[in-house]
Amino acid sequence: MDKRGKRIIYVSQCILNQNLRFPGIAIESGAISELLIPIMKNGIGIESMPCLERLGWGGVQRTTFFKYFPMISKNIGSFKFPIIKFFLRSWLKKYKNLCKKEAKKIILQMQDYHNSGYTILGIIATNDSPTCGYTQTINFLEIISKFKELDIKGEFENPTLEKMKIIIPRLCENGSGYFMSEMAKQIKRRELKVDIIGFNIWNNLAEEIEVVLNKLNLTV
Structure with a gap:
């Protein structure tokens, strides 16, 4: 016997390393x-889930993203936009397949832990992401249209924290991102008892952390 506690939490990789966040x-x-x-x-113990946006974007x-974003943004509402949206859907299909592939890898890890007598306390997922959001996400196909609606122009071409902390919450909507949707499906399919907790990074940080820890039944 050794000192291992056999309790594990999975987190979005950017919680461990903010350098992976979208610029x-x-x-x-x-x-x-x-x-x-x-x-x-x-x-x-803390396990990191991969940053799929680093792998796929x-x-x-x-x-x-930044290679094609100016062209997409420039052609919102033009006759070219339906064609651009078609190619965007094709790209998203490949990205969803990547999310599905990586979700299966994580689920196999969790199954191994479960079979070995460990407890997975939960998953903490970054909630403002089109990939890792669980209760709040950004709809990538609708985001472009929202730029016009919200009068967002060059902010994404030269993003700064001051601009983005106002813009990102306005772009979020209820729902799960591509990766967390797949994780939830796989967890249900495998009948694993693993809760997913959405971490709202743009809320008051101290209050949000308290909410997350309470959901995990942890003391501060």
């Missing part, structure tokens, strides 16, 4: 320590 929306220089330290003090700098 302009990192709220910390590194980890969100205010959330992670209480988890660690409770003797719980062109790395840390999201080069694929």
